[in-house]
Amino acid sequence: MAGVQATLTVDTGSRRYPIFIGEKLLSDESLFAPYCADRQVLVISNAPIAEHYLPKLAPWLMQAGNSLIEIPTGETHKTLSTCEMIWQKLLAAGFNRHCLLVALGGGIVGDITGFAAACYQRGVDFIQLPTSLLAQVDSSVGGKTGVNHPLGKNMIGAFHQPQMVAIDIETLTTLPKREFRAGLAEVIKMALLFDADFFDWLETNIEAILMLDKASLVHLIRQSVQLKVNIVAQDEKEKGCRALLNLGHTYGHAIEHCQGFGKVLHGEAVAIGCLLACYFSEQELGLDPSLRKRLQRLLYQCDLPRELPLGTNGSKMLETMKRDKKNSQDNINLVLLDALASARIYPCSDLALIQRHIDEYRLI
Amino acid sequence: MAGVQATLTVDTGSRRYPIFIGEKLLSDESLFAPYCADRQVLVISNAPIAEHYLPKLAPWLMQAGNSLIEIPTGETHKTLSTCEMIWQKLLAAGFNRHCLLVALGGGIVGDITGFAAACYQRGVDFIQLPTSLLAQVDSSVGGKTGVNHPLGKNMIGAFHQPQMVAIDIETLTTLPKREFRAGLAEVIKMALLFDADFFDWLETNIEAILMLDKASLVHLIRQSVQLKVNIVAQDEKEKGCRALLNLGHTYGHAIEHCQGFGKVLHGEAVAIGCLLACYFSEQELGLDPSLRKRLQRLLYQCDLPRELPLGTNGSKMLETMKRDKKNSQDNINLVLLDALASARIYPCSDLALIQRHIDEYRLI
Numbered sequence: 001m002a003g004v005q006a007t008l009t010v011d012t013g014s015r016r017y018p019i020f021i022g023e024k025l026l027s028d029e030s031l032f033a034p035y036c037a038d039r040q041v042l043v044i045s046n047a048p049i050a051e052h053y054l055p056k057l058a059p060w061l062m063q064a065g066n067s068l069i070e071i072p073t074g075e076t077h078k079t080l081s082t083c084e085m086i087w088q089k090l091l092a093a094g095f096n097r098h099c100l101l102v103a104l105g106g107g108i109v110g111d112i113t114g115f116a117a118a119c120y121q122r123g124v125d126f127i128q129l130p131t132s133l134l135a136q137v138d139s140s141v142g143g144k145t146g147v148n149h150p151l152g153k154n155m156i157g158a159f160h161q162p163q164m165v166a167i168d169i170e171t172l173t174t175l176p177k178r179e180f181r182a183g184l185a186e187v188i189k190m191a192l193l194f195d196a197d198f199f200d201w202l203e204t205n206i207e208a209i210l211m212l213d214k215a216s217l218v219h220l221i222r223q224s225v226q227l228k229v230n231i232v233a234q235d236e237k238e239k240g241c242r243a244l245l246n247l248g249h250t251y252g253h254a255i256e257h258c259q260g261f262g263k264v265l266h267g268e269a270v271a272i273g274c275l276l277a278c279y280f281s282e283q284e285l286g287l288d289p290s291l292r293k294r295l296q297r298l299l300y301q302c303d304l305p306r307e308l309p310l311g312t313n314g315s316k317m318l319e320t321m322k323r324d325k326k327n328s329q330d331n332i333n334l335v336l337l338d339a340l341a342s343a344r345i346y347p348c349s350d351l352a353l354i355q356r357h358i359d360e361y362r363l364i
Numbered sequence: 365m366a367g368v369q370a371t372l373t374v375d376t377g378s379r380r381y382p383i384f385i386g387e388k389l390l391s392d393e394s395l396f397a398p399y400c401a402d403r404q405v406l407v408i409s410n411a412p413i414a415e416h417y418l419p420k421l422a423p424w425l426m427q428a429g430n431s432l433i434e435i436p437t438g439e440t441h442k443t444l445s446t447c448e449m450i451w452q453k454l455l456a457a458g459f460n461r462h463c464l465l466v467a468l469g470g471g472i473v474g475d476i477t478g479f480a481a482a483c484y485q486r487g488v489d490f491i492q493l494p495t496s497l498l499a500q501v502d503s504s505v506g507g508k509t510g511v512n513h514p515l516g517k518n519m520i521g522a523f524h525q526p527q528m529v530a531i532d533i534e535t536l537t538t539l540p541k542r543e544f545r546a547g548l549a550e551v552i553k554m555a556l557l558f559d560a561d562f563f564d565w566l567e568t569n570i571e572a573i574l575m576l577d578k579a580s581l582v583h584l585i586r587q588s589v590q591l592k593v594n595i596v597a598q599d600e601k602e603k604g605c606r607a608l609l610n611l612g613h614t615y616g617h618a619i620e621h622c623q624g625f626g627k628v629l630h631g632e633a634v635a636i637g638c639l640l641a642c643y644f645s646e647q648e649l650g651l652d653p654s655l656r657k658r659l660q661r662l663l664y665q666c667d668l669p670r671e672l673p674l675g676t677n678g679s680k681m682l683e684t685m686k687r688d689k690k691n692s693q694d695n696i697n698l699v700l701l702d703a704l705a706s707a708r709i710y711p712c713s714d715l716a717l718i719q720r721h722i723d724e725y726r727l728i
Contacts, residue, residue, distance in 0.1 A: 014378065080444065080448065084444065087513060087519070087520060088513075088515070091513060091515035091516055091519060091687065092515065094686060094687055096688075096689065096691045096692060097689050097690075097691075098692055118522065119479075119483070119510075119520050119521060119522055120519070120520065121519060121521070121689045122508065122509075122510060122518075122521040122522055122523055122602075122689075123522065123523065123601070144486065145486075146483075146486060149451060149452075149455060151452070151455035151456065152455055154486075155451070155455060155484070155485060156451060156483050156484065157483060157485070157486045158482065158483055158486055158487065158522060159486055159487065237486075237487070238486075322458065323455065323458055326461075327460045327461075328460060328462055
């Protein structure tokens with residue numbers, strides 16, 4: 001496992017698994033052998049990713065009985081129908097409950113594969129080979145899996161932890177720049193939530209990161225994933241502190257929903273969502289406005305949006321926010337900041353206030 | 365909780381919940397209040413059951429915000445499409461992740477409701493109010509949930525434990541006789557597997573049971589459920605001993621599949637499956653044939669089938685058995701008996717042998 005530059009461990013109490021970060025991991029047979037030996041393996045990917053990276057997997061993929069399915073690209077295909085394609089393939093090929101699914105791709109491939117694994121024969125193993133920055137620092141870690149429903153994002157899903165995650169930073173070289181930058185939004189969110197030093201480091205090193213400097217990327221990913229692992233270890237099923245990770249997401253999902261899934265990238269919506277959370281925090285919790293200025297500058301350097309897209313407003317967003325999974329009773333549970341690296345859940349029953357602050361933010 | 369005559373507790377390590385057995389439980393508000401207070405509740409049932417038993421639930425159901433959905437009756441509707449109906453209803457009504465689903469019905473309603481609960485917003489609570497004997501002694505207990513796929517029964521599902529199970533024996537008075545008898549097949553299976561005294565008791569008391577004698581029913585259900593609870597506590601996810609509960613089921617599922625789901629009742633297929641398992645055990649493990657004779661007599665008294673249905677044979681059954689969830693590698697994992705109350709998993713790679721014993725059994 002020569003290319004591994006960092007190894008982290010997730011331990012949820014009931015499940016324990018490694019996360020490897022490094023270079024040339026996809027072609028490192030020794031990394032995969034313990035997971036793939038003596039079982040049926042189905043690799044799940046999409047056409048653009050498979051074209052680039054399937055040849056690297058070839059040595060261990062091409063064993064007898066293993067198989068590949070390419071699923072359609074994009075958030076609009078993150079649906080039950082796509083899962084049904086996978087289940088159909090597994091059943092038609094006679095895969096039993098000892099099989100392994102391998103997600104090779106971004107967050108959408110990972111979320112769908114994880115959910116397909118969670119429900120196939122009441123749960124089979126899967127591993128994550130995330131190829132987008134968003135998937136590497138966020139969605140591949142922690143066991144949240146699922147698909148969208150016309151009435152809401154990620155509404156159908158399961159908690160299902162992978163057996164292993166291998167993050168090969170070389171995949172970032174073929175990732176579209178826009179997607180790379182959207183992934184940075186989740187990294188910035190983690191720093192905002194938990195780690196002031198990391199936020200400083202991001203401000204200082206953003207140019208090197210955008211140039212895909214390898215040492216910077218490894219540090220960035222390791223630090224982000226470690227922060228997430230710390231939270232997942234405490235609260236796998238999001239009964240408590242894990243909900244903090246939704247900073248910017250209640251707003252972000254609403255923006256995605258208003259625009260139509262796929263029009264605005266998830267990370268882009270989260271970037272705007274974090275700014276909205278900062279603004280609300282300033283108005284209601286007295287957060288120092290200088291943090292929002294720092295955040296705006298960092299997002300600007302990443303070429304990430306800072307303004308609500310046309311056609312999105314407080315009234316439309318509120319309709320979606322009311323259906324958010326994180327709500328309880330009549331409250332919308334926002335994640336707000338008292339200061340950098342000091343966040344809390346803020347149950348808010350004053351829906352008019354939420355709407356007003358969104359619309360105020362549009363005008364400043 | 366005046367009507368409760370027995371309370372058992374399931375403890376899987378991670379989850380602990382009660383099973384109440386008795387009379388007039390459905391109308392006992394004190395039983396439900398702790399589970400239903402201050403949350404959105406959706407009752408899931410089907411037309412025949414709702415007609416009989418929904419009025420009994422009325423006092424606690426009619427709170428503001430609660431709701432009912434009737435799903436189509438029968439195994440052919442135990443599909444993802446039916447789950448999607450439920451998810452659509454939940455989302456359209458704005459149900460959040462603190463909601464409760466209530467399964468009021470037989471095993472199909474319970475399995476679908478449990479799976480819908482497992483996947484809605486990555487898992488919400490549900491309770492089981494089983495109204496068929498099969499659901500009461502078997503499917504409502506232990507957290508197996510799921511739906512069928514055209515290529516196999518229960519292939520899409522999850523382990524998801526309920527918050528509570530309330531078994532009201534009065535529902536057995538409106539259960540069609542054929543379904544009651546099919547449920548007895550699972551009870552007989554449990555006795556065959558684990559409890560020779562209980563098997564004796566069944567032989568002695570079968571007339572009283574068939575007359576729906578209340579004390580006999582409570583004893584029958586309590587004993588069956590306790591045997592299942594013992595196993596689930598040891599092995600929730602069917603990594604080991606829980607697989608023994610599949611006695612007669614690998615054969616049974618194949619019979620159901622060959623006939624088309626719903627033509628032969630699950631319990632009827634299991635009855636024949638247990639006889640096939642006995643026959644195989646006689647041939648390969650030296651099981652005393654007298655047990656099969658006792659079993660045949662008991663099944664006869666219950667008016668349960670003892671012969672393979674027309675159109676079903678070893679070759680056809682083997683095709684389905686090869687896709688069974690319980691298989692590992694190239695083995696079909698049969699559950700066989702060395703003696704009454706002494707069972708074991710028997711991995712069998714000799715598919716021709718399995719087929720031959722089925723066809724021999726057809727001719728004796």
